[in-house]
Amino acid sequence: MLLLLVVVLAVVTLAAPAVDRVLGRETGWPVAAVLALLTGLVLARGRQVLVEGQVLEAALPWMPAIGVGLHLRMDGLAWLFCVIVLGAGALVLVYSARYLPPGRQGGFYFLMGAFTLAMTGLVLADDIVLLYVFWELTTICSFALIGLPGPKAGRPAVRTFLLTTAGGLALLTAVMLLWVRTGTTRLSEILADTSWTQDPGFAVAVASLVVLAVLTKSAQFPFHYWLPDAMVASTPVSAYLHAAAMVKAGVYLAMRFSPAFGDLAVWNAALICFGLATAVIGAVFALQKDDLKELVAYSTISQLGFLVAVVGVGTPLALIAAAVHVLAHSLFKSALFMAVGILDHQAGAKEVSELSGLRRAMPVTTALSALAALSMAGVPPLLGFVSKEKLFEAFLEAPGPAWAGPVAGTVAVVAASLTFAYAFRFVYPVFTGRGPRTPGRDAPEEAPRLFLAAPVIASAGGLALGLAVPLLNPVAGAAASDAAHAGTEAHLALWHGLTPSLGMSVASLLLGAFLAWRTASGAVLAGRRLFPVQGTTVFERLYSGVTTAGERIGDLTRTDTPTRHLAAPIVLVVLLAVAVFTADLDYGVRPESVSHPQDWVLVALFTAAVAAAVLTRSRLAALALVGVAGFGTALWFLLLGALDLALTQLLVEILTVVIAVLVLRRLPREFHRVPRARRAVFAAVAVATGTAAGLGAYVFTGRRELSSVAEYFLSNAPEETGGTNVVNTILVDYRPMDTLGELTVLSVAGLIVTATLHSAGILGKWSTRLSVSMASPAWEADDNTVIMRTVTRWLLPLLVLWSVYLLLRGHSAPGGGFIAGLVGGAGFALVYLTAPSDSVTRIRLSYLATIASGVTVAVGAGLLGYVDGSFLRPLHTGLPVPWGEVHVTTALVFDAGIYLTVVGVLLTALNQLGLERPDRRFGEGADARERGRDASSSGGTP
Amino acid sequence: MTLPIAIGVLVTGAVYLILQRDMVRIILGFVLLGHSVNLLLLSAGGTFRRGRPLLETAPAEEAADPLPQAFVLTAIVITFSITIYMFTLAAASEDDDTEEAS
Known part of the structure; x- marks a missing residue:
């Protein structure tokens, strides 16, 4: 009832x-x-x-x-x-x-x-x-x-x-x-x-x-x-x-x-x-x-x-x-x-x-x-x-x-x-x-x-x-x-x-x-x-009091200037560091130095590169100097036994420069001036933060033996996964869920790049700043790129083949999806650099579709894992071939997904940032202007 | 000793650049910050063993900790994609001054 x-x-x-x-x-x-x-x-x-x-x-x-x-x-x-x-x-x-x-x-x-x-x-x-x-x-x-x-x-x-x-x-x-x-x-x-x-x-x-x-x-x-x-x-x-x-x-x-x-x-x-x-x-x-x-x-x-x-x-x-x-x-x-x-x-x-x-x-x-x-x-x-x-x-x-x-x-x-x-x-x-x-x-x-x-x-x-x-x-x-x-x-x-x-x-x-x-x-x-x-x-007073207080608090962050948003967490970190270091903590004993002499060379390199990058007012120079720091990082990875990381870092440095240059050519040559007083404050904050970070690294790291996780991976990876490149097996066999998440971040970055540029409606408005006079021999784009184009004609297929090889062998040797994808992407970047004009797409692969297929392949490989009981669990099998047996695993398919996504994101960046497009919104006249400008500015391509 | 110094130097440069007004400088600051954090991760694994964790060619007893390496590998690629995105933002206007409008 x-x-x-x-x-x-x-x-x-x-x-x-x-x-x-x-x-x-x-x-x-x-x-x-x-x-x-x-x-x-x-x-x-x-x-x-x-x-x-x-x-x-x-x-x-x-x-x-x-x-x-x-x-x-x-x-x-x-x-x-x-x-x-x-x-x-x-x-x-x-x-x-x-x-x-x-x-x-x-x-x-x-x-x-x-x-x-x-x-x-x-x-x-x-x-x-x-x-x-x-x-x-x-x-x-x-x-x-x-x-x-x-x-x-x-x-x-x-x-x-x-x-x-x-x-x-x-x-x-x-x-x-x-x-x-x-x-x-x-x-x-x-x-x-x-x-x-x-x-x-x-x-x-x-x-x-x-x-x-x-x-x-x-x-x-x-x-x-x-x-x-x-x-x-x-x-x-x-x-x-x-x-x-x-x-x-x-x-x-x-x-x-x-x-x-x-x-x-x-x-x-x-x-x-x-x-x-x-x-x-x-x-x-x-x-x-x-x-x-x-x-x-x-x-x-x-x-x-x-x-x-x-x-x-x-x-x-x-x-x-x-x-x-x-x-x-x-x-x-x-x-x-x-x-x-x-x-x-x-x-x-x-x-x-x-x-x-x-x-x-x-x-x-x-x-x-x-x-x-x-x-x-x-x-x-x-x-x-x-x-x-x-x-x-x-x-x-x-x-x-x-x-x-x-x-x-x-x-x-x-x-x-x-x-x-x-x-x-x-x-x-x-x-x-x-x-x-x-x-x-x-x-x-x-x-x-x-x-x-x-x-x-x-x-x-x-x-x-x-x-x-x-x-x-x-x-x-x-x-x-x-x-x-x-x-x-x-x-x-x-x-x-x-x-x-x-x-x-x-x-x-x-x-x-x-x-x-x-x-x-x-x-x-x-x-x-x-x-x-x-x-x-009384109620209305309380009510407006609360909303006003909320606005006041909101006012603190209501600015478009990134500096203020970025400064807050940085200063907080410094304060935290001060609090931690003034507390009486037992840090344990740091073992005697394990530095090698060549490490000091790298420290010197970093210091020089960073100092110069901070001081220069030229955009191009700053980019190059930060690149030097990047190469230094890669070298250090090499010294620390991280070959895969060094390869990845090198490739990333190269591609960063390529993409940065595509953007820099649209911007003023020099950085904006900042008042001296403000620079001093920034420098003080920077030194404080750097000191805190360095001290933290000194005090909190390198004070223990090899971790038990590392011990486990090193002793079990070859038997459990069939791969001897332990780093790669961690990525695709042991922690593929993490990797899938990172893959998603990558693909989203690719989508955002596209969406940002399209929504801002700026593709057509870009004008290339010409820095070469017509009298200079550098003016003629076609003639100047002839050697590079000839090389690229042979290099591109080789790079693509090499990237596939890197992908396939990644499970047991340096390589894997990330590195292979970057190598493939570098090949495409070459094609862009040698193009005589900015107005035509060099590579007709649909980049967004490439990203999507990468994520789909990775998720598909993950779903295959359900055969063995859980998402992303790699399946292993031996495939008989004339000369014996080849070990096949779905982890490789997953890696192929990574490869496709990385290539797709790179293609997106190159296509979106590298192309000049006529703005159709302004009709015929604008188109004609655009064509004229295009013809005269083609030499501006880096 | 060397790694902490390098990390400190990189963070100093990174923070100084991040606090500037040009978007490109902010981006470069983030790139440096990425390097320093990656080195910090490796430092957390320890630098007393520097062998490559490629077990076909090197003995496992000397191999460095592979776990931070796996972290850093994905971190590099993600930093790269974020860098691309930030460059896109810098390219989204004629100038990359972040304080013009305000």
Whole structure:
């Protein structure tokens, strides 16, 4: 049945927009009918749940791996809230079908359906994760519903959303703490588990978080301001939000967690203090309001204050009072809101000062408003009287010091008398008196019956249940039992005899009447500012403060200058280095020097090359000098026994120069000047960083024997992989996943080069800076490249063949995919260099396709590994040939993928950076210019 | 001793170039930084054994640590591709001054 409830609500929600297309505002009827049906369904289980004490449960798997499930559970407490949520929902929807203007209603019915679903799910959830999800869903639904009327509602909706989400985050934290501590997400198990409630620190932390969630959700002081702020929503939304959904979620949560926290002093004190303070403050605010909708909104704050405070008292009687008052409040508050909507519709105003004497023209509205207001004021024999008397009785039991009960009771009486005064203000000036105060307005008429139906049912319900209040004994008892104290029985009655609470009731009524008289029904206070600041102002200040702070922080990095971005990590590294070297660390013993004499030659070479590269202002010279450092690195690799690295480094140096030159010819010859002071700072930072790096290398490396990994590779690689080039076997056999990742980086670099140049739209705009005069013998490109072209004609096929040979033998000798690819690429680079003109593609291979095929081949070889159980595992086999057997492995195929990718990236760079293309965007004229320029500048090719 | 000195020299030059305003200088700085990091990786493997890890022609007992070599091999190629990309950025306008616009 519980699953049915949720599923039906979900279906109704999803179907609502479609029905809305056909029926427009009349969609309210079918939706209300379904909700009424579901209410009936829940009511029918009343006997089972309330009297027999059965607990209905249902479950669906959701995230079984982490033990989170769609666990639903209905006990007495959930039953009560379920009836309120569904019943009030049905009433509000009936009302909406007349309140809303004819025509399509956009998302209104969808959101109301979702809101009902979220609230139902919330009160039924028996999984704290699920509970949190539904809790946030109510927040999201209310945000959307409040924002529905249009742009002016945007800000209040955002304020409501942010505030209630903050409470939601507190709840999420509590959920996580409980989950981690108890190891389960089942709410019923967590509440039954006493192990964590015995730990005072933990329990207080969780209780505080839950209190925060309750206070924000239920609009308690000092978070109360969002509720009146949310008044921009349409009246049915407000009616539902105040009577059954959203704010009641906070009360539900407090009641649900009462078994765990009921004995915690923090819990009692926080809820009672904040609750009663809110009850008084809300009532005072309500009394001074002219707008009836605002009056009722503040009244909600005040009433919820009563509820939160009484849940904080936590005795069986208090929880009975809470249960009854939740129901009473739903009835009278929904009726009052709907009455305000009717007044607005029929009389054209909702301000006390604008309305008068409506009792003649609108007798039914008058009666229902009066009934609801009397129930709110706590006048017998209405339900509100019973619940208020229970509240008084409960407050006298407030835990803590002996004075707590009387003080709480007194404050409650004061708040109740204020309630009487504002309830009086809602009815008396509006419905009595001479007639409309604003002349010229149409005479108000009574609303149509269908419009009146819902509020009449709600306010009549308050009367009927008040008269037959013992009917509520089972539900109040069951709810209180489930909320904290098993076996609680309620004894509700209109007349209990001469009890203290009766005296308090009488006192509150008399004091209320006096207040109503003395304040001329609130007019004395009307419009006065009672607080120095308003909640919304505080919120907006905080909000803009946070965004401004964010901007300030963002400003630090908001620059296009790379220097500032690059300097930050560099300086940080230096600071880290200082911190490390000043700390007293044990570095171990560095073995005596293992340097060879030729190493010192390289150090000298580096120093000279780097110094010159730093000082020169010529671009070409800097490039060449950095190249020298590169060759030095290659030599050092050679000295260190890394032949493959040396080969790779050499090839890369050559190709870097080729590609750099393609770019440099478009740029100024000399570097930009930088002020001397700035250079000095850079030099200082550079020396500091270099010192840190050198010291770090000295201190942290070379202090141990050969690593065990290296030991393993060196002793096992030949047998396991069939290759004797250990470096290459690491790349393609042992760590191919890393290599595949690097391959991907390579291919992405190729794609980015293409994308950057194309998106910048600069290919056609490049002009080559000619540095050769026409008289020079270097002018004629064709003649000057004749030798090179002749050589290349023979060299290219040889280079390509050699590269393939390097690829094939790479597994056991120097070579492999990277080196072979670079050699092949170097061959193509030669072809580019010897080209007499820049405008024709020299090699008609599709470079992007080459890159793609490389990655595909590599991944394909990896997939073959699944034959042997896992991705990228190399397969080995022997292939018989006339002279014996050849070892074949898929690692070679993988290497071929590397080869293709490297060649593809090189081709991309050469093609993209090396070509001059006519810019077709400028049409014929530009083309012609381009051709002319091309003819004259062909000699500029390096 | 020699490798740390070389690393220090390379990093000094690299950082000085990286902090300049011309894109080409920044690129060259990155190239130098790449060299220094590659040497650092090899230094981490130790320089007391300098044999080639090519087991057909050299004994395994003298071979240098092959793992940093494998790292460096891919690092060289990736540095190269990043260098190409940065050169593309430098080529993307008439001038490679990075501070003109701001």
